[in-house]
Amino acid sequence: MAVAFDDTLARDAESATRTLTTVGSRRRGRRPASRRPQRSWWLTASMFLVLAYMLLPLVWLVVSSTKTQESLFTSFGLWFAQPFSLWDNLVGVFTYDGGIYGQWLLNTLMYVVVGAGGATLLATLAGYGLAKFDFTGKRLVMALVIGAIAIPATALTVPTFLLFSNLGLTNTPWAVILPSLISPFGMFLMWVYARDAVPTELLEAARMDGAGELRTFFSISSRMLGPGVVSVLLLEVVGSWNNYFLPLIMLNDPRWYPLTVGLNQWNNQATTQGGEIIYNLVITGSLVMIVPLVIAFLLLQRFWQAGLAAGAVKA
Amino acid sequence: MTTTLTPSRRTGRGRRGVRGQVGWVFVGPFVAIFLLVLIAPLVYAIWLSFFQDRLIGGVSFVGIANFVDAFTDGQLWSAIGRVMRIMAVQVPVMLLLALFCALAIDSARLAWAPFFRLMVFLPYAVPGVVAALMWGYIYGPRFGLVGDVSSFLGIPLPDPLGPDFVLLAIGNISTWLFTGYNMLVYISALKTIPTDLYEAAELDGAGPFRVIRSIKLPALRPAITITVMFSVIGSFQLFNEPNILRPLSPNVITSDFTPNMYAYTLSFAGGQYNSAATVAIVVGVLTMIAAYAVQFIGARRER
Known part of the structure; x- marks a missing residue:
């Protein structure tokens, strides 16, 4: 049963990886303009309903970020109110409590760069190694990685905390970075991708010329792995940027918090005794946090359409 | 698809990689x-x-005393019951909505299809924490939209975070966050359907719903299995949304609301590391069993 499951999972993930290489131009012009079916008005209308649902909280967030703490309570949520205080809120976000929001932003960037970057590098090297080399223990490594794909990451969060607190690693950035470095699914994607994208004949030719394996990897193979690397990197960046449970459980010191944990701490001030209520800063801080990712998504459309679809198996 | 598969088989199986370490x-x-x-x-x-x-x-x-305790622990089982009730409603609603959007966008009958695809996917760029904060404010009676609508109508609306609606309120956040992602998975599966199938269907005079039933849905089956499996895993492992909404409704969203919250509370508030580890293992194994079950059913249907 376990074997059957792994096989199906592997097959589905493989087809997902293949989608990665085929999404894009393939279907352009599938239907000639002359035979294009008629537009359906009710389909468009119902999609507008879906659109309203998807945009409702975002419109609410943008409108609310222009309000003061007081007018949040007194005005209608989906329309602007006087005074227009977006700028004051922005200043407040970055100056409150000695500008700790800026620190959280830097921490998040560090966790994304080191965590997601490191995870992508490790997954790429290992996927390439599994695809193109034979070595002792290869079958065991493959079995472990495929088995690990099925383990939900959050299930391991509490056990990882228990282990790390024994090792004295909690409340350090390493406690957040180390677990982010391993993505069994990303490694699996790179393995499947490298197997197809890098011709073994080419590697043999490089060996005949006397090039070392590492040099071959960095000068030749890495270029062919580009699209796969971008997909895995996107998955890991989104994962690190949104990470909440792990840093929440690992970190005590607000100076190491990422934005997710920090914003929630601001929000909880309202229900803590003696805590100052700063909903306007939580709201504006949330907006500041999602703007970079939204812009990145808009600019990198071509990549995520292929890349995140390939990550279908993760979620 | 088959053309890309054949050469890879040959390099993968026929020719081995370099030997040595x-x-x-x-x-x-x-x-x-x-x-x-x-x-x-x-x-x-x-x-x-x-x-x-x-x-x-x-x-x-x-x-195995800890496991005996866990299996007879009422708190753990009611937490598991809650996530299963959320799952039973939320996963079908989200995936049907995603399927509808994917089929609509793929149909060529929808105006501004690329725009809709982008907008439905946009919430995926929002971190779960921010999504929970936003919806929490919207649900809130004091300055949320629910409160606004309620005072505008002059009638009290039910509290979304009250005991009757809290599971739906939490499920709604997951639906909002992940519909677009699942939609994208379906769209890329639809894109791999060969053009000649559509041409053949057109020659046979098949209408759009016939094409959906006989061509598109069968082609989507593996993608649907995958999305169901990962939604089930996500439901069992629910933590962020209830954890963030908890201060708004502490009597309804208890500290043992979901299995992960229970494990978190055991290790932090209680310092009961052994019980926390046991709960994490039991829930992890249950999650994997559920995931296997979805895979198994999906694979059997495929035959």
């Missing part, structure tokens, strides 16, 4: 950290689950 140079770093952050916590949690730490008597081996 040079492969470890590439695989070694990954394996080392993999052992530290995945295997070691797993082994440590299993080890912890066989011990108990009492005020009197200290640490002692207790066999």
Whole structure:
């Protein structure tokens, strides 16, 4: 049963990886303009309903970020109110409590760069190694990685905390970075991708010329792995940027918090005794946090359409 | 699809890679950290689950006593019951909505299809924490939209975070966050359908709904299995949304609301590390069983 499951999972993930290489131009012009079916008005209308649902909280967030703490309570949520205080809120976000929001932003960037970057590098090297080399223990490594794909990451969060607190690693950035470095699914994607994208004949030719394996990897193979690397990197960046449970459980010191944990701490001030209520800063801080990712998504459309679809198996 | 598959088979199976241990140079770093952050916590949690730490008597081996406790623990089972009730409603609603959007966007009958695809996917760029904060404010009676609408109509609307609606309120956040992602998975599966199938259907005079039933849905089956499986895993592992909404409704969203919140509370508020490890293992295994079951059903249907 376990074997059957792994096989199906592997097959589905493989087809997902293949989608990665085929999404894009393939279907352009599938239907000639002359035979294009008629537009359906009710389909468009119902999609507008879906659109309203998807945009409702975002419109609410943008409108609310222009309000003061007081007018949040007194005005209608989906329309602007006087005074227009977006700028004051922005200043407040970055100056409150000695500008700790800026620190959280830097921490998040560090966790994304080191965590997601490191995870992508490790997954790429290992996927390439599994695809193109034979070595002792290869079958065991493959079995472990495929088995690990099925383990939900959050299930391991509490056990990882228990282990790390024994090792004295909690409340350090390493406690957040180390677990982010391993993505069994990303490694699996790179393995499947490298197997197809890098011709073994080419590697043999490089060996005949006397090039070392590492040099071959960095000068030749890495270029062919580009699209796969971008997909895995996107998955890991989104994962690190949104990470909440792990840093929440690992970190005590607000100076190491990422934005997710920090914003929630601001929000909880309202229900803590003696805590100052700063909903306007939580709201504006949330907006500041999602703007970079939204812009990145808009600019990198071509990549995520292929890349995140390939990550279908993760979620 | 078959054209890309054939050469890969040949390089993958027929011709082996380089022999010797040079492969470890590439695989070694990954394996080392993999052992530290995945295997070691797993082994440590299993080890912890066989011990108990009492005020009197200290640490002692207790066999499967912790597991017996977990299986008879009413708090754990009601937490599991809650996530299963959320799952039973939320997963079908979200995936049907995603399927509808994907089929609409793929149909060529929808105006501004690329715009809709982008907008439906946009919430995926929002971190779960921010999504929970936003919806929490919207739900809130004091300055949320629900409160606004309620005072505009002059009638009290039910509190979304009250005991009757809290599961729907939490499910709504997951639906909002992940519909677009699942839609994208379906759209890319639809894009792999060969054009000649549509042409043949057109020649046979098949209408759009016939094409959906006979061509598109069968082609979507593996993608649907995958999305169901990962939605089920996500439901069992629910933590962020209820944890963030909890201050707004502490009597309804209790500290043992979901299995993960229960494990979190056991290890933090209670310092009961052995019980926390046991709960994490039990829930992890249950999650994997559920995931296997979805895979199994999906694979059987495919035949």
